[in-house]
Amino acid sequence: MTLIPTEPPGLGSPAAPSPIQRVRRALNSVLRGKEEVIEQVLACLLARGHILLEDKPGLGKTTLAKALAAAVGGRFARVQCTPDLLPGDITGFSIFNQKTREFEFQPGPVFADVLLADEINRTTPRTQSALLEAMAERQVTVDNVRHPLSETFFVLATQNPIEHHGTYPLPEAQLDRFAMKLSIGYPDRPSQRAMLAAAVGVCSCHNDVTDRILALPELHQLQESVAGVTVAPIVQDYLIDLAERTRTHPRISLGLSPRGLLTWQRVAQAWAFLQQRPFVTPDDVKAVARPVLAVRLGIEGEPHVIIDEILSSVAVPLYGG
Amino acid sequence: MARETTVALRLATFLLMAITYLAVEVACDPRGDLSWLSVAFGLTFFLAALLVQRWTPSPATRQRLPGAWTLVMAVLFVGPLILEPVLRELTGQGRPLELQLVNGLRMVGVGLAALASWPLCLRLAGVVSLFLMLFVSAMGDQPAIPWLLGAYAAIGAVWLMLMYSSRIRQASLAVVEHDTTVVLERARLRFPWREIALFAVLAAVAVSLTMLGPLRDRLTQWELMPTSGGSGAVDLFARFGVGDGPEEVAGENARAAGMVESDKLIEDNQNALVDMISDLYGPPHKPPKDQQRLVAGGFAEIIKFHGKLPENLRPSRDFDTSRKGPKSPKKPESRKARALFEVDGRVPVHVRAMVYGSYDAESARWLEAEKPVSRMIESEDNDWMRVGHLKAFADWYSADERHRLKVADLKTNLVPTPALLTRFRIKRVDRPHYYDWDYDGVVVLPGRKRTPPGVIVHTDCRTLDPARLPATAFVCCAPAGATATTWTEVPEPLRPEIDRLAAEWAGHHEHGWPQIQAVLNKLRTTYTLDETATPPSDHPAPVLWFLTDSRRGPDYLFATAATLLFRSLGHASRMCVGYYAAAEAYDPETEHTPVGPSDLHAWPELLLRDGHWLVVEPTPGYEVLRPRLPWSTRIWLALQTVGGWLASHPFLALACAAAAALAVWQRRVLLDALLVQMWRWFPGRSWRQTVFGCLRVLERRCRWHGCARAAEQTLAAWAAALPHASAANADFHALVRLGEWAAYAPNLPAPLPVHEVRSICYRVLRSWTPHHGRQRTPKASLA
Structure with a gap:
């Protein structure tokens, strides 16, 4: 058998596990049986996107966020969103220092490297909007002063799809800032058995904090490598065809925006990078289509069905077009 | 963006091109007749185009046409130009330059229609078809052209409506879409600098060649459309030439124009018909002594010419002599006649010269028939003369046939006319008394020693299928022994043997055409035409020697024997000697059939009830x-x-059928082997093309066995769906990854050495035979 070298630069040899591989293992040990979700989270992280986790309580959303923050070694901040939460509680605010007789800016949790916005739909749209600038431009402006955020700023928001009382659905502009919407779902039986077995003998007071695996500069370098993954013109045409199809589909009220299209390409690049391939194939585009499109398209009906229908309605380019 | 080219629009485009193709084919044919070869080629070409349209994936957006297709278009355009010399060499026939170009454009149009999925191709196909139909309407005068133009207009209207609705839908969808998209679409437009520069360069080259090139090329360029301005010197098959060449008229030298019917003729010292125009109209014209004037030229148009004029007694391309030639005309050349007369029209044609009525058995010679007593030529409103003695129109005739017989060098005053003549015309010789009958059916110019060269005789003659003639159509004579007329007379010394043979050959057939046909069949099938066979000088009855002894002889013996046999069967008949314009003698270059002294021929004729004489041919090799x-x-x-051929070659037919059946049965195996070999011989210039070629062969192979890659399926997904692809065949797996690398990593180098890439491809092609594919990839197992 002839082996074709496919590893792009930046990935380690199989003998020495790469940093990505180690992060993957760490997350898999925390969230068992959810390899696909973890792969998508990693893709989103490498694509510098933000994730909206929509699932029922107790499925590991917070655990995953905390483990990820610990693995990348950045600052972790958590905001429990409530109706009385104010924008300043997220972005920070200026207070008057009696000694210096000046206003001093007190940074909010948005200045962390990994921000977990728990139950984001419980806070008001006013507060939700405080994240718009931070997520899109990685900066916040308070009192006409621009404060840049971390280069690896990563938002992991959660929301509960079951409860609707006292919640505020995220506006489209907010949703478009997220790269993906993921659902973790219940683990399978073997995973649950392994989880239970691992919990025996471990005191709940001990947090299963993952060791730091990636330094932030290292993550930043990986993100730059992902941006350099090749996307052939025919694959870009394929992306455009798919995007145009979302805009003309009768059951989609809001098609894919140019920002969404860019996000899709970036996530596909990250997916190809995770597959150890230096170029993007239509398979990569398809692999990330569901989480990328589900968060931003105004779909009437079952999103997965519509997205699959769109994917199957566009011919895959081959042989140079 | 919405798909612009709907199925209906593409279909309408294809129909437009089909009509255009047919119209061009009809207009390019001088006879307006479609040959089987051209019909078969057209059908095959359109079938191929349909398959291309069916199999070509539709681009979802405004993609540019791939470069390979552009190359195909270029090949289609120059194809007719390249093939023309070969066809001329093989068939002896050719087409002028502009028709070759039109053919190339027509093929490009069909190619564009096949690629109508691309909006640019769709629109270009419409433009090309419109241009070609304009050409057809300008150049074609065949009866079918108006019908084809009507059909084109109808389908063209539908095409326009479909195009309009498509644009409306597209515009409406663009409004619904984001404004950003519209802005981006507009921003994509650019000024066509490159196209304008290319056009300017081409125009400059054309002008330079025109100004600096040789005179002939210059003329050819100026007269490219609608004619190639040929003289025959550069291109033998050029048509409608003007002013450059031996056949051309240089200004007023009308006699150099050959056999043309122009209003502008000149006086000279050659034999002419009669003086008429100057005698009747206008001021008196005084011709030189011993000179007659052509009646066809009006007085006002008579051109005086001093000096010896060249003569051109060969037919050529038709054009009007009143057209102006070049400023410095080339001196025309004389060309001698190559025949007695030339026939323009459908052949074979029998032209009577002598008619014989009675047969003298003692001298074994035919006696000339008597001259008709009454004048039987009537004038019509125009120049046409109608044969007036004929009775009412019988219902057994088909459509009349028009001929033009051009006199070149007849030594007699015969007006050459085909058989079954109903009317004729020599332009402006419009008085019945200018003509006379030498025999029944033989028109001459009375008082003239010879028919002037260059005279064109228009004729309308009837055609009929003798098998449809009723028995009553033939004029019957009294039984033997009764009062005999000239046309029913059989010499008594010959009668017993002739009667015996007639009874033996046709006695058991019904009276009328069946009997005649039986005699003709017998003579044509069991007797041999031999011009050198002559009866012994001491033989008392040469015809009996021919019928009973030698069974071979020249055509006059066939005619004599047939005439006597018909008379014995009770049919009024006679023998004629004249000229036979054979179909084999047709000259495609001049589009005429020359008839010379060697075409003298004898044949029998049968009297019909309406007064016509029906030509029949007992001589093998001659047709009516x-x-x-x-x-x-x-x-x-x-x-x-075809059925007859199959019946006569049963073993060969069976072998061909078996081979064809085997080829059809194993068509995929054969085609696959052919494609693999083609891939080996032409693997492509780069490793990517090598991999793509291999994948195409594999895809086709799998499609034949029910496991085709769906359009929305990626290469990896398709390979994963094949149960034996991934694990069982590692090379196939490697090939799939190579394919992805080749398709989606255009700027990255090959992941393996090129020879190894080829080796992988070849191993996969060799191991994935259709036979194995069928076993390995059942339909049910595919997702």
Whole structure:
């Protein structure tokens, strides 16, 4: 058998596990049986996107966020969103220092490297909007002063799809800032058995904090490598065809925006990078289509069905077009 | 963006091009007749185009046409130009330059219609078809052209509506879409600098060649459309030439124009018909002594010419002599006649010269028939003369046939006319008394020693299928022994043997055409034409020697024997000697059939009830002009011919059928082997093309066995769906990854050495035979 070298630069040899591989293992040990979700989270992280986790309580959303923050070694901040939460509680605010007789800016949790916005739909749209600038431009402006955020700023928001009382659905502009919407779902039986077995003998007071695996500069370098993954013109045409199809589909009220299209390409690049391939194939585009499109398209009906229908309605380019 | 080219629009485009193709084919044919070869080629070409349209994936957006297709278009355009010399060499026929270009454009149009999925190709196909139909309407005068133009207009209207609705839908969808998209679409437009520069360069080259090139090329360029301005010197098959060449008229030198019917003729010292125009109209014209004037030239148009004029007694391309030639005309050359007269029209044609009535058995010679007593030529409103003695029109005739017989070098005053003549015309010789009958059916110019060269005789003659003639159509004579007329007379010394043979050959057939046909069949099938066979000088009856002893002889013995046998059967008949314009002698270059002294021929004729004499041919190798057959009859005859051939070659036919059946049965295996070999011989210039070629062969192979890659399926997904692809065949797996690398990593180098890439491809092609594919990839197992 002839082996074709496919590893792009930046990935380690199989003998020495790469940093990505180690992060993957760490997350898999925390969230068992959810390899696909973890792969998508990693893709989103490498694509510098933000994730909206929509699932029922107790499925590991917070655990995953905390483990990820610990693995990348950045600052972790958590905001429990409530109706009385104010924008300043997220972005920070200026207070008057009696000694210096000046206003001093007190940074909010948005200045962390990994921000977990728990139950984001419980806070008001006013507060939700405080994240718009931070997520899109990685900066916040308070009192006409621009404060840049971390280069690896990563938002992991959660929301509960079951409860609707006292919640505020995220506006489209907010949703478009997220790269993906993921659902973790219940683990399978073997995973649950392994989880239970691992919990025996471990005191709940001990947090299963993952060791730091990636330094932030290292993550930043990986993100730059992902941006350099090749996307052939025919694959870009394929992306455009798919995007145009979302805009003309009768059951989609809001098609894919140019920002969404860019996000899709970036996530596909990250997916190809995770597959150890230096170029993007239509398979990569398809692999990330569901989480990328589900968060931003105004779909009437079952999103997965519509997205699959769109994917199957566009011919895959081959042989140079 | 919405798909612009809907199925209906593409279909309408294809129909437009189909009509255009047919119209060009009809207009380019000088006879307006479609040959089987061109029909078969057209059908095959369109079938191929349909397959291309069916199999070419539709681009979802405004993609540019791939470069390979552009190359195909270029090949289609220059194809006719390249093939023309070969066809001329093989068939001896050719087409002028502009028709070759039109053919190339027509093929490009069909190619564009096949690629109508691309909006640019769709629109270009419409433009090309419109241009070609304009050409057809300008150049074609065949009866079918108006019908084709009408059909084109109808389908063109539908095409426009479909295009309009498509644009409206597209515009409405663009409004619904984001404004950003519209802005981006507009921003994509650019000023066509490159196209304008290319056009300017081409125009400059054309002008330079025109100004600096040789004179002939210059003329050719100026007269490219609608004619190629040929003289025959550069291109033998150029048509409608003006002012450059031996056949051309240089200004007023009308006699150099050959056999043309122009209003502008000149006076000279050659024999002419009669003086008329100057005698009747206008001021008196005083011709030189011993000079007659052509009646065809009006006085006002007579051109005086001093000096010896060149003569051109060969037919050529038709054009009007009143057209102006070049400023410095080339001196025309004289060309001698190559025949007695030339026939323009459908052949074979029998032209009577002598008619014989009685047969003298003692001298074994025919006696000339008597001259008709009454004048039987009537004038019509125009120049046409109608044969007036004929009775009412019988219902057994088909459509009349028009001929033009151009006199070149007749030594007699014969007006050459085909048999079954109904009317004729020599332009402006419009008085019945200018003509006379030498025999019944033989027109001459009375008082003239010879018919002037260059005279063109228009004729309308009837055509009929003798098999449809009723028995009453033939004039019967009294039984033997009764009062005999000239046309029913059989010499008594010959009668017993002739009667015996007639009874033996046709006695058991019904009276009328069946009897005649039996005699003709017998003579044509069991007797041999031999011009050198002459009866012994001491033989008392040469015809009996021919019929009973030698069974071979020249055509006059065939005619004599047939005439006497017909008379014995009770049919009024006679023997004629004249000229036979054979179909084999047709000259495609001049589109005429020359008839010379060697075409002298003898044949029998049968008297019909309406006064016409029906030509029949007992001589093998000679045919009679039949009516134009309808398409259904032609197809039926062709099928009969094919059936007859199959019946006469059963083993060969069976072998061919078996081979064809085997080829059809194993067509995929054969085609696959052919494609693999083609891939080996032409693997492509780069490793990517090598991989793509290999994948195409594999995809086709799998499609034949029910496991085709769906359009929305990626290469990896397709390979994963094949149960034996991934694990069982590692090379196939490697090939799939190579394919992805080749398709989606255009800027990255090959992941393996090129020879190894080829080796992988070849191993996969060799191991994935269709036979194995069928076993390995059942339909049910595919997702």
